[in-house]
Amino acid sequence: MKLKYLLIYCILFICTLSPAQNTLIDGLKNQLSGDDISTAEKFRIYNELTEYYRVSDQYPTAEKYVQQQLELARKEKNAAEEVKALAQKGIIKLNQSEYDQVPPIIDAANTIVQKSNDKIALLYASYLNIYYSNALGNPESTIKLVQKTLPLVEKQPSEIMLNAKLNYLLYGIYTEWNDAENATKYAKKAIELAEKSGNKNLLSSAYSALAICYSFRYEKTEDLKDLKPVIEMCKKAIALYHQFPGHVSAHVHAMALLNLTNYYLSYPEMTPEIRSEIQTNANEILNLTQYTTLNQGMQAGALGVLSNLASRDHNDALAEQYLLKAEQILLTQKPVYYHVMINVVKNLAELYAQQKKYQKAFEYESKVAEYSHILFDEGQAETAKRLEAQYQSQKKESELKALTEKTASLKKEKLLYIGLGIIGLIGAFFMFLSYHFKLRYSIERENKLDTEKHEAEMQIKLQEEEKARLKAEQELLTLQQQKLQSEVLASHLHIQHKNKVLQQLQTQLSDTDINIHQVVKGENRVDNDFEKIRFTIQELHPDFFKNINERARQKLTALDLKYCAYMYLGMDTKQIANLLNVEPKSVRMTKYRLKKKFGLDENTALEIFFQRIFSE
Template sequence: MKKIPLFLFFIFFSICIKAQQNYTDSLRQILASNPEPERAIAVQQQLADWYRASELYPEAIQMAELSLKNSKKISSDNLGTVKAYWILSNIYTNTENFDRSKEYIDKAYSSAKKQNNTLALAYAQYASAVLSSTLFDQKGTLKSLNLALSNIPDQDKESLLTARIYYFLYGLYTEWNDEQKSLEYIHKALLFAQKSSNKNMLANVYSAISVVYTFRYEKTKQKKYLDSIMQPLDKTINMFHRYPGQIMNNTYANTLINKASYYLKYYDSNKPDIQQKIRNTIKDALRATPSSNDELIASGYGMLSELSMMENDLLAAEHYLATAYEQMSKKKKPYYHTLINVLGSLVKLSTKKGDYEKAFMYQQKITDYSNLLFDEQSAATTKRLEAQFEFGKKEREIKALQEKADDQKKKKYLLIALIAIGGIGAVFMFRSYYFNLKYSLAREKQLTAEKNEAALQIKYEKEEQARLKAEQELLTLQQQKLQNEVMANQLHLQHKNDVLLQLKEKLSNQESVNIQQIIREETLTDNDFEKAKFHIQEMHPEFFHNLNKQAKQKLTTLDLKYCAYLYLGMDTKMIANLLNVEPKSVRMTKYRLKQKFDLNAETDLVNYIKEIG
């Protein structure tokens, strides 16, 4: 089993720390040379942001407050002031002091509005986005980021802020699994990160590009995407050595861990050369990883353990996991989630070795750490929810006060307007009083005359309406009479056709029969009835339609004839004479019609048909 030489670890780690100290020392040397106030403030804020990212929060606060003090010496409100508020807000967001963070965000907004400076407003909105993201308010985060982008007047001049916003947007859309948007925003972040002088930002963007292409490779398995995964990581590694101290150890170590994990996941890890690359990459990562970064330490030792498991070297696998556990468990406040994962791997390994006692011991520790993790997460969630509630409450109170102030302002203006209008009205009232009195007397006489005239007009209109109503009723009666006459005439014509047909049949018994002629005559007779029905419908268009609609069974042409005769008030004998049939046949047809209309015995067929008509 190969072990990492301890002295090599300390040598490399010391080199990394020394490089970063040299970078911060160079910034401090600039401050010691008494530069121009604006230059000094910019360097102080650069140092404060570096300390914040390195989790050196006391130093970050000290430097940010110093830059704020110096900015206020220039003027009470300027861009440097807002940037100082922005950094202080980010520091307190990272340390979960949400009240202080919101306090500095409000100050940033207030200062930006006083300056009427859109760039200052963009910094305030970016600080608000960081706080919203920490409080799991994704909608508020997205809104603040888009507003910040729109308020940057020249994105090329503010390339670092622009790159940070696009990088933030990439992170949001990656969480939402929107690959297209993620790729779009990370390429925009790359464009502006390259324009900025911040190498650490550029390194983070390269790592993010690598992550985006893992989605493409896992979908397509095309080698070009595998190359796109590894190339950005190699660029970050080269930058780390080319620009000593300008890329944080965490960024560099994370890049190496990612590269090792891609070798393990996407390459043939059974090949000795790939295994050696993985080991070398992980060892470099572990040497560069700060002792505070539990997640990177656990990931590195976890992959080394996995390689040893592939070689069936269980002792080495256990050693790596135990080393990771030992380093993390010594801390006052370890990262419980990572500890639990390491212990879970130790449980599986001990079970595989048959050492159930040790597996049980590790499982008990998992239970203990899980309880601690639950308590920690519950407290953090409660704290965030309380902060969300308080901020929402304050915003509602501010909005209510603003609305109240606006309302009072409107009422004040309205009162002034009413007083002015009242004064003007009083002047006109006194001047026109005499003329109005004289006019009122004349107007009263005119209104009396108009009232009498209106009464006569109303009386005339009522009489006219009564006359029109009488004429309308007369026209309705005349129309009904004409309808009945038309229907009777048409049915009479039908009767004549039936008589002629009977005569022709009798003649045909004595002479030779022409079948085709009889069929044509029958057709003509039917056509005549259809024509008669058309004329009846012109005067009474809904009669036959309503009959067919009310019938439960289909009505024949003969049925419709009977209905028409009944509607005209003909009795059984008259219908029998017209159709040259027996009265009994007419009664049977009437009975059949009642069945087709689904009428009971008590319902009168004639009244029913007339109601339909």
Template sequence: MKLKYSFLFCLLFICTLYQAQNTFIDSLKNQLRGDDISIEQKFRAYNELTEYYRVSDQYSTAEKYIQLQLQLARREKNNAEEVKALTQQGIIKLNQSEYDKIPGIIDAANLVVQKSNDKTALLYAGYLNIYYINALGETENTIRQVQKLLPLVERQPSEILLNAKLNYLLYAIYTEWNDAENANKYAKKAIELSEKSGNKNMLSSAYSALAVCYSFLHEKTGNLKDLEPVIQTCKKAVSLYYKFPGRISSHVHAMALLNLINYYLNYPVMTPAIREDIQNNANEILTLTRHTTLNQGIQAGALGVLSNLASRDQNDALSEHYLLKAEQILLTQQPVYYHVMINVVKDLAKLYAKQKNYQKAFEYESKVAEYSNLLFDEGQAETAKRLEAQYQSRKKESELQILTEKTDRLKREKLLYIILGIIGLAGAFFMFRSYHFKLKYSIERENKLDTEKHEAEMQIKLQEEEQARLKAEQELLTLQQQKLQSEVLASHLHLLHKNKVLQQLQTQLSDADINIHQVVKGENRVDNDFEKIRFTIQELHPDFFKNIDDKAKLKLTALDLKYCAYIYLGMDTKQIANLLNVEPKSVRMTKYRLKKKFGLDETTALDTFFRGIFSE
């Protein structure tokens, strides 16, 4: 019963505040209708109304006041107010992802700045450009531009709200980068400036931003004591709505309430007081967003929270009711807010699976896949639009840079032409008097150039002939060197054979029965045979030994080269054995070893392999 009365009191309080909010907005509208209001007061009212409806996502109403502000600013030739209105218009287009309309708005703002050289207009034009490049995802460039603009804004005491917005923008970027230290610094700066500006919507958003910064530590440690600063900061954002009736939009307050609820759900144990606060806040969100547009996502979030509470109470029917209602609300917004919709249908699928209603569970699991695909497609389309906008922006910057360089070049060329014209007129008289002298000098110079050209051609021809002669001599030297190397290798093989024979002869002389004449005659025959072999090889293939050495997988000895030469000339095992005075078995073993060194299989004949080398 106590919970019921508490909820009724809360609902009555909300209705009272909603009426107060309408009273505040109506007072601004009534000021604009009055005849005794000054131009400055009109501009102040337009700025407050435009800002109020923009942060409430009521873009069509905001656009109406933007057009009225533009008309008044152009009629009064107030350049600063005209650029302020254009800035609000550009931000709304960016929030609606209409990137193609932004360059025209930026150009219009820059044109006003160029014509007027108004400092305030310059600041707001710069802010619009910063908001644009940040929306395109160029965060590093955004930070650079903000740091350039901030000193100029700080020198304008009347633009405290713009200063707060720039610091809030820096907070958002550093939060996205998970840089807690910088995010915390700029969130606190945004709170300080928002309090000075008197803009309560900005102050509420800044408090919510600081709560996000405090949540970094809680996410890291998981300690309950680190969650308390987060909750307290969220409560500060929420309390502003009651402390300053009508000064904070329902949309901003609903977001602050939803943030508080989400952090409440991080408590490990939900006390009755916390649960009551969560339920009251969720119902308050539904009441606040009932009469506004583009708040379906917030409403669905609140219904999701109520579904979570019902599920904790094991009340599956009530939990299902809230989730189905959230689904219906989300379907009323076009395009559908798929991020929240996916969570809703996931919870429905889990709920039906728990109830063993597998057909419904499958149906909603299918919807999860369907909405995930739609979200992906939407993201791809958004990325494509953003990339196209980036391309057009860079193309425009490039064209502007080229145009600026071209203008500067034309100015320099124009000045150069003037100087050249003066020099030409001054020198015309002297040129006329020296004409005959120059003509004579020109003829002599032409003849000299012809002579020099002829001499150069002859010199080139002689150089070419000399290079041809040197090349021929080089080729001849190369051939002679190759032939000499072949002769040295062949002689080396012969000397090795002779040394071996002499050693054998020395051994044989110890035998009394040896016929020395027969040995000398046999050795002379071997010498003659090897000389013929060497001459034949050198005549046919001067680079024989080099080629077979290149083909070997393992290093060849001098004896190996001698065997290769005999095999190449077609000698069989017995002939080679007689020549080298060894056993045929030794020759066969050497052939087997040579096959291994050349990487040949047993079926490949060595003489065929050698002939194949020199037929390539």
């Protein structure tokens, strides 16, 4: 993508959702100071004011409203509004390239989400993470995060603006990749959502975005019919400022005018009507930017347009005047916007060369080289900061991954111990049942044995009693028998006497005989056993650090990785020493040590070695 479109996209993205400068913002401030305003209305106003001052680069004022929103959200225990404020705070830090201050803010937002389980808070915490990934230059990772978050946002009808921001961000990424199809798709989606939200400021920016998408085709064909839809979208963006007074900021309107003017300048033949419109637009930009902040880039752009028109009229003096004024305006901005400044001084050098003022031409050519060098150094420093932030982010992700794996392992181990404990309890329960059963069986058996013993003792006692009874009866029988025998004997004697008498009478009467008979006779007992037990039981270069670690023959330390990143960026020994606040001698020693770790000879430059790795 050409540089001018990249700059236009960056400015448009910063300007997105900027409220109208006078009537709308003043009205919001007046509402905020009222006594009868509801808490929900206060949150809405804080969000709009913070967004306005942030996109206007008035960061201290934006942070003031963020702090007020945070205090109110904590007082009301409103997790969603607290995370919204933290997201704004993180974006402000990223816009100022303070990458190292953003991770703690992301952690704070994630903690609130975990404690509250609030869906809206989750969406804004995700948005901050997406913005951070994009700022670190990780477009692939950013797209994955957006695609993961967008379906959740679409389920929340109240978050149309957040939905629009995410689609606008995707448009920007695909624009940088020169992917006209996807860029157009997401720009149209942003327009659709902006229309639903009623935010004319966002709608104007989205129209300008679609104009950039259409310009890709015109750049390839250079056919005027392909330029017409580009002009049409630019005019739609401009028309909103007049159709809805106070709803489109001066900054966004000025940007739309500058876009249209630049496209008009690409016409092969400039008609009087187009020239007049270009002149009017440039003057309107200069008038509008009197009321906006950090506007030097757009003012210089408008003056550049007027200088172009003067050059077409062969009025070199007027063209020089406009360019010199643009240079003076750009120098008032701190830091200087060198992207535009280089174009201005280059045009001045070319103008002086045409006028054969070689001394001034050389002077401005020198400025071109100077500003290009400064811009390169700024870019290197910015890249180094991003690399450092990317390294810390990857390190944190690795630590988080290791912690997650450890937590999962501990969880599995805990579950295993719980399972073992449950099994142990079950085993103990069955052991208790078994013991209880055995004890009961033993008691029952003991009782049975006691009973049997008692019964046996009773049987013996009964037998002894029966024996004694029988003995007594026997003795009685014996006595009776003795008595009977005595009686029999007496009777016998008597009989004998009788017999004797009868014998004596036998002869006279008859013979007699006597007989006696007596008879007595006695009886047997059963045993059982049981037992049972049971047992039952784990984005400068996404792969930069990975690749150099793979090439190293010895393990690289965190400091080694930093040195490698700086040398890959092309920094010399002095620059690295200044950046790390060490002696150049220390840097040279580290380079020597790194060569040994990579197995390089002394004549091989590490910078060339790293470049060769990533060119393969």
